[in-house]
Amino acid sequence: MPASPTFPSLNHVAVTVRDLAVSAPWYRDLIGADPVLDEDTEAGYHHVVYAFGDGTLFGLHQHTGGGADQPFSEYRAGLDHVGFGCASRAELEAWVERLDALGIDHGGIVDAHYGSGLGFRDPDGIALEFFAPPA
Structure with missing residues (x-):
């Protein structure tokens, strides 16, 4: 092979x-x-x-x-979410401010042992995330 x-x-x-x-x-x-x-x-x-x-x-x-009229769900087979890489948790904090300024709802920064994420959704409900590695 x-x-x-x-x-x-x-x-x-x-x-x-x-x-x-x-x-x-x-x-x-x-x-x-x-x-x-x-x-x-x-x-x-x-x-x-x-x-x-x-x-x-x-x-x-x-x-x-047809088919595009169905709302997004990460629970169906296919896309779960799109993650955009950030260099640090401080960069995530800047994105919190930017999302707030744009009036975009988000879930706040969630810290885990593997990194920190900031989740939000687009107008169709597609799950998006800014993600930074652990410090």
């Missing part, structure tokens, strides 16, 4: 949203940057894509087919 190649790092994440007119500005405000791409595709969806400084892409898809 040939040797396994090195597993690549995460390049992009795309989540399906119900209404890009609601979600795209919400994410633009959260991220603090305009999308790098906003277009219809030949595959039957419109996507809006944001780029992070490390080259990772985060996309929002609105499909023309």
